[in-house]
Amino acid sequence: MGAGSLLLPSLPAFSRTVAPEALLEPGLDVSVKKRLADAALNAAKSKGATYADVRIGRYLNQFVITREDKVENLINTESFGVGVRVIADGCWGFAAIVDARSETDMAKAAEKAVSIAKANATLMKTPVQLAPQKGFGEVSWKAPIKTNAFEVPIKEKADLLLTANSAALKNGANFVNSQLFLVNEQKYFASTDGTYADQDIHRIWPTFTVTAIDPKTGKFETRQALSAPMGMSYDYLQANPTDKITGITTRYNMGYDILEDITAAAKQAKQKLSAKSVEAGKYDLVLDPSHTWLTIHESVGHPLELDRVLGYEANFAGTSFATLDKWESKNFQYGSKLVNFFADKTQPNSLGAVGWDDEGVETQRWDLVKDGILVNYQAIRDQVHIIGETHSQGCCYADSWSSVQFQRMANVSLAAGKTPLSVAEMIKDVEKGVYIIGDGSFSIDQQRYNFQFGGQLFYEIKNGQIVGMLKDVAYQSNTREFWNSCVAVCDQRDFRLGGAFFDGKGQPMQSNAVSHGSTTARFKGVNVINTARKI
Amino acid sequence: MTTLLTEAEAKRIIDKVLSFSKADELSVNMSGGRRGNIRYARNAVSTSGESTNLSLAVTAAFGKKTGTATINEFDDASLEKTVRRAEEVARLAPENPEYMPMLGPQQYLKTNPYAQSTADITPDFRAQATFDSIDPCRKKNLTAAGYMEDATRFNAIGNTKGLSAYNRDTSVEFSVTVRTADGMGSGYATRDVTDVSKLNTKDATEIAMQKAQASSSARALEPGKYTVILEPAALVANVDASLMAAMFRSMDARSADEGRSFLSKKGGGTRLGEKLFDERVTIYSDPTNPEVPGGAFSGDGRPQEKVTWIEKGVVKNMPYSRYWAEKKGVHATPPGGNFIMEGGTQSLADMIKSTEKGILVTRFWYIRPVDPQTLLYTGLTRDGTFYIENGQIKFPVKNFRFNESPVIMLNNLEALGKPVRMGGNLVPPMKIRDFTFTSLSDAV
Numbered sequence: 001m002g003a004g005s006l007l008l009p010s011l012p013a014f015s016r017t018v019a020p021e022a023l024l025e026p027g028l029d030v031s032v033k034k035r036l037a038d039a040a041l042n043a044a045k046s047k048g049a050t051y052a053d054v055r056i057g058r059y060l061n062q063f064v065i066t067r068e069d070k071v072e073n074l075i076n077t078e079s080f081g082v083g084v085r086v087i088a089d090g091c092w093g094f095a096a097i098v099d100a101r102s103e104t105d106m107a108k109a110a111e112k113a114v115s116i117a118k119a120n121a122t123l124m125k126t127p128v129q130l131a132p133q134k135g136f137g138e139v140s141w142k143a144p145i146k147t148n149a150f151e152v153p154i155k156e157k158a159d160l161l162l163t164a165n166s167a168a169l170k171n172g173a174n175f176v177n178s179q180l181f182l183v184n185e186q187k188y189f190a191s192t193d194g195t196y197a198d199q200d201i202h203r204i205w206p207t208f209t210v211t212a213i214d215p216k217t218g219k220f221e222t223r224q225a226l227s228a229p230m231g232m233s234y235d236y237l238q239a240n241p242t243d244k245i246t247g248i249t250t251r252y253n254m255g256y257d258i259l260e261d262i263t264a265a266a267k268q269a270k271q272k273l274s275a276k277s278v279e280a281g282k283y284d285l286v287l288d289p290s291h292t293w294l295t296i297h298e299s300v301g302h303p304l305e306l307d308r309v310l311g312y313e314a315n316f317a318g319t320s321f322a323t324l325d326k327w328e329s330k331n332f333q334y335g336s337k338l339v340n341f342f343a344d345k346t347q348p349n350s351l352g353a354v355g356w357d358d359e360g361v362e363t364q365r366w367d368l369v370k371d372g373i374l375v376n377y378q379a380i381r382d383q384v385h386i387i388g389e390t391h392s393q394g395c396c397y398a399d400s401w402s403s404v405q406f407q408r409m410a411n412v413s414l415a416a417g418k419t420p421l422s423v424a425e426m427i428k429d430v431e432k433g434v435y436i437i438g439d440g441s442f443s444i445d446q447q448r449y450n451f452q453f454g455g456q457l458f459y460e461i462k463n464g465q466i467v468g469m470l471k472d473v474a475y476q477s478n479t480r481e482f483w484n485s486c487v488a489v490c491d492q493r494d495f496r497l498g499g500a501f502f503d504g505k506g507q508p509m510q511s512n513a514v515s516h517g518s519t520t521a522r523f524k525g526v527n528v529i530n531t532a533r534k535i
Numbered sequence: 536m537t538t539l540l541t542e543a544e545a546k547r548i549i550d551k552v553l554s555f556s557k558a559d560e561l562s563v564n565m566s567g568g569r570r571g572n573i574r575y576a577r578n579a580v581s582t583s584g585e586s587t588n589l590s591l592a593v594t595a596a597f598g599k600k601t602g603t604a605t606i607n608e609f610d611d612a613s614l615e616k617t618v619r620r621a622e623e624v625a626r627l628a629p630e631n632p633e634y635m636p637m638l639g640p641q642q643y644l645k646t647n648p649y650a651q652s653t654a655d656i657t658p659d660f661r662a663q664a665t666f667d668s669i670d671p672c673r674k675k676n677l678t679a680a681g682y683m684e685d686a687t688r689f690n691a692i693g694n695t696k697g698l699s700a701y702n703r704d705t706s707v708e709f710s711v712t713v714r715t716a717d718g719m720g721s722g723y724a725t726r727d728v729t730d731v732s733k734l735n736t737k738d739a740t741e742i743a744m745q746k747a748q749a750s751s752s753a754r755a756l757e758p759g760k761y762t763v764i765l766e767p768a769a770l771v772a773n774v775d776a777s778l779m780a781a782m783f784r785s786m787d788a789r790s791a792d793e794g795r796s797f798l799s800k801k802g803g804g805t806r807l808g809e810k811l812f813d814e815r816v817t818i819y820s821d822p823t824n825p826e827v828p829g830g831a832f833s834g835d836g837r838p839q840e841k842v843t844w845i846e847k848g849v850v851k852n853m854p855y856s857r858y859w860a861e862k863k864g865v866h867a868t869p870p871g872g873n874f875i876m877e878g879g880t881q882s883l884a885d886m887i888k889s890t891e892k893g894i895l896v897t898r899f900w901y902i903r904p905v906d907p908q909t910l911l912y913t914g915l916t917r918d919g920t921f922y923i924e925n926g927q928i929k930f931p932v933k934n935f936r937f938n939e940s941p942v943i944m945l946n947n948l949e950a951l952g953k954p955v956r957m958g959g960n961l962v963p964p965m966k967i968r969d970f971t972f973t974s975l976s977d978a979v
Contacts, residue, residue, distance in 0.1 A: 018604070019623065019624050070633065071629045074629075096586075120580065123662075125579060155629075174794070213793075215794065215803060217801065218799060218800065218801030218802065220795045220908060311576055311680060314678075314712050315710060315711060318917075318978070319718075321977070404584075441904060441913065443901045443902070443913045443936075445976045446900055446901070446917055446978050448978075449976050449978050450934075450975070450976035452913050452936060452974075454905060474913070474938075476974050507574050507682040529938065529973060531906050531938065533906065533911050533943065535909045535910070535940055
């Protein structure tokens with residue numbers, strides 16, 4: 001992830017703890033928001049800004065945290081405020097204020113942003129080049145949720161986790177920790193381009209870790225949830241049979257059955273204790289989408305962020321091997337011909353889905369790698385001229401009204417294979433392989449060449465058959481070598497999303513939520529290491 | 536109103552809040568202050584900002600049920616409303632069987648983690664510190680990217696059982712990455728201080744510049760087991776996970792008792808009292824150390840004292856939650872606020888001089904756990920990795936990925952240098968034999 005992190009749960013700045021019922025109170029009426037926004041835009045213009053945008057944000061979080069038979073913590077927070085960003089004297093300026101509710105507050109924030117821009121302009125060499133953007137007028141976007149999780153009584157949510165914990169303990173787990181993360185972003189964006197976008201975004205992530213211990217050997221093993229964080233709400237926890245992918249273990253698509261998964265997890269954690277330790281060497285890898293999302297995130301999503309390519313993240317997360325000359329050559333083979341990556345901020349139920357980004361650009365889908373060739377990056381309004389584009393791709397985001405928006409990863413996915421191929425047919429062709437399900441340990445260098453990934457479940461494949469469970473598995477490869485070793489991609493029937501709920505980037509660090517879709521894919525001759533040690 | 540309250544100002548508000556309590560127990564946690572930052576890349580400032588905050592959290596308890604409410608307004612009516620809200624949330628909350636009654640009055644050590652020079656930082660000061668870092672790079676056709684963040688804070692707690700505590704502290708973190716124009720060399724330096732008058736961004740940047748220039752055109756060495764000299768920034772990081780901090784934070788007694796920690800004993804119990812490391816390894820916490828001063832109390836009000844965690848390689852103490860300590864009938868030692876590892880007197884140059892063959896590592900990056908049982912971690916070298924032969928740095932080498940456990944590392948100890956402040960801790964540079972590099976990286 002940016003700095004590499006699947007961040008620990010972090011709360012937006014200036015969040016205050018509130019009673020759960022406060023999360024159900026309506027935010028400001030859209031007409032009030034428009035009036036406040038106009039006050040800021042007008043003040044900015046009158047002070048000399050050539051461009052201004054305003055974000056009025058109300059951010060709600062609810063986290064339910066349990067272990068075994070106890071609710072350890074219930075966290076309800078609300079954060080409300082305004083961020084104003086301007087261009088004056090060719091330079092960006094930004095100011096934010098908590099709890100802004102009057103036109104005077106708005107004007108003050110705008111004036112401060114203009115004065116910061118003018119002060120910083122003296123240090124600047126090249127003025128900001130902002131790609132033009134048409135105004136959309138008064139528009140709105142709402143996540144297509146069926147059941148708002150914030151409206152479900154807290155007790156019901158806590159009881160669901162405690163019931164799941166109990167199922168884990170009954171099925172052989174020694175310990176279990178489970179969490180439910182809920183987020184609602186109520187964002188209002190307005191700019192001097194003439195867009196007033198009112199948006200309502202929901203995210204949910206039910207997750208757990210079960211631990212099984214063998215007291216005789218003193219060894220322990222864990223298995224984490226195979227759920228995905230989603231741009232959905234409580235409907236994600238109401239799984240239909242069609243949301244389930246059966247096989248060696250059940251995986252989930254647009255609905256998640258936590259009781260079923262935690263029961264399997266407890267049994268599998270115990271099974272891992274006596275599983276065969278992998279013999280290091282070259283294997284064909286068959287990677288489930290519940291695993292591949294993280295490899296895509298690290299080795300494709302991040303290196304194709306234009307700000308990283310240009311060096312803006314050099315002191316923290318790093319730069320990128322995917323330099324502009326490789327893109328300009330039009331023949332840089334990022335992956336095999338089967339490999340197609342696309343960015344898409346419109347994908348239904350994804351974490352990144354939204355109608356307009358945080359600088360008023362309508363979201364869209366675009367290609368990053370086509371038939372294996374690098375064709376594009378992810379860029380925002382003040383960057384797109386560098387890659388010869390006149391229109392932003394719409395992937396600008398700020399994690400709070402108090403943070404300045406910048407380029408963030410769109411949902412980046414591996415497109416499904418064009419010829420019909422099921423997982424069973426794929427496995428049939430593998431002589432010596434490992435089938436990996438779920439994401440585990442992850443690490444990648446600061447230019448995104450060398451990586452190492454673990455997983456949750458590992459199965460040995462011999463002569464086209466799954467023959468048993470493995471443990472102590474991690475694979476090491478190099479981004480380009482790895483994606484060029486992709487020899488098969490299952491078809492659209494197997495397409496599923498995984499994702500990062502807390503992806504970190506920038507200094508001070510901001511969190512982003514992003515999905516990555518794929519179907520099961522096969523990689524030839526990848527280096528697998530054995531991670532067992534004695535201390 | 537100022538956001539950096541004095542002890543008397545904070546106590547006046549806290550006492551007022553406590554006077555509104557109708558709960559069995561009520562505690563107040565008040566904090567505030569100012570944060571400033573400046574970020575630069577491609578030899579120019581990219582963002583800068585400053586924010587202030589002052590907030591108060593009230594936790595009410597009825598039996599084993601608790602509720603918390605927060606506020607950032609401080610008139611009597613708002614404070615009382617917040618107490619009522621916390622009480623209301625507590626009444627509705629599920630019972631927490633692990634709830635511990637609040638602490639009464641405590642005796643705290645005198646610590647001094649505050650420096651007026653840091654509290655006095657202005658936006659101009661940040662801009663100058665950044666100019667001092669960028670300017671020498673521009674002149675040598677090198678590219679700097681860096682970040683400086685300063686904080687001036689206070690934290691005060693009080694409860695209806697008579698506990699009262701106040702702390703104020705300052706900190707500054709600075710880091711810079713310098714890259715050569717052709718992108719073939721990269722160097723890094725980082726500093727953290729309590730007192731900003733001890734920070735010289737120009738000197739730190741010059742080290743990063745030297746490393747950038749010296750690391751250009753690195754050669755590839757075969758991965759394998761090497762003797763390494765790990766600089767302090769390779770052992771503790773300001774911005775990411777690190778081997779020493781990961782080990783220090785994995786010493787919790789409950790996890791060990793439960794059988795899911797590197798300190799769990801086969802057959803049950805913990806490895807307290809066992810010798811797990813080389814006998815030169817001694818690690819302790821001390822909030823009164825003048826080089827790394829810390830707060831005098833932990834988040835729940837327990838006193839922070841000098842605690843020896845590892846002495847001459849033997850596990851001497853483990854941190855406990857108050858609940859787990861009561862259950863086990865032991866003293867509830869809180870996790871340390873900082874850690875100090877004893878070292879030797881050798882400088883980094885001395886350590887290089889005494890090395891026949893080895894690798895000098897400036898820093899590690901993207902360190903993530905692989906196996907919690909053995910504390911096996913993976914990560915990569917970054918921003919200056921060099922081959923040493925016959926006591927001299929011979930040439931830069933390509934970056935390596937490692938898979939190694941700090942427990943194994945601290946058994947393969949060859950030498951310790953003079954400890955340096957890193958991320959609020961003191962850690963010596965270390966010479967380690969048989970450090971496991973598992974693959975090569977092309978990253979610069």
